[in-house]
Amino acid sequence: xxxxxxxxxxxxxxxxxxxxxxxxxxxxxxxxxxxxxxxxxxxxxxxxxxxxxxxxxxxxxxxxxxxxxxxxxxxxxxxxxxxxxxxxxxxxxxxxxxxxxxxxxxxxxxxxxxxxxxxxxxxxxxxxxxxxxxxxxxxxxxxxxxxxxxxxxx
Numbered sequence: 154x155x156x157x158x159x160x161x162x163x164x165x166x167x168x169x170x171x172x173x174x175x176x177x178x179x180x181x182x183x184x185x186x187x188x189x190x191x192x193x194x195x196x197x198x199x200x201x202x203x204x205x206x207x208x209x210x211x212x213x214x215x216x217x218x219x220x221x222x223x224x225x226x227x228x229x230x231x232x233x234x235x236x237x238x239x240x241x242x243x244x245x246x247x248x249x250x251x252x253x254x255x256x257x258x259x260x261x262x263x264x265x266x267x268x269x270x271x272x273x274x275x276x277x278x279x280x281x282x283x284x285x286x287x288x289x290x291x292x293x294x295x296x297x298x299x300x301x302x303x304x305x306x307x
Contacts, residue, residue: 161273165203185288
């Protein structure tokens with residue numbers, strides 16, 4: 154079974170910007186996803202947000218390179234009216250300063266498509282019940298897979 158992983162703006166930005174504090178972790182996580190042949194998924198809102206962020210912080214050329222490259226390696230879910238409505242409703246209900254409408258739209262897509270794992274560097278996804286995807290998280294899961302109810306498998 155192929156692991157599906159939703160990619161957030163924070164991960165795309167960290168991959169694109171060597172100045173980002175999470176750049177190395179992002180590269181390692183991306184390589185890990187490739188080794189596992191994980192299906193990387195994002196949304197049209199995340200692509201738009203990432204292009205805007207890259208353009209603002211690094212210029213049009215980097216934003217354009219990202220926009221051209223994302224089509225080749227990630228499945229993009231185009232936000233429809235129902236997902237937008239669900240995101241708007243969730244955003245209004247949450248009323249949290251750090252939770253964006255784009256984050257809420259990502260939650261809607263992840264629920265619609267059945268994705269539990271997220272490649273992101275902000276806590277909003279974990280707080281919403283999604284599982285961080287990273288090489289270190291997989292190593293922890295592998296280590297604990299050998300244990301059953303307090304006993305090590307033989």
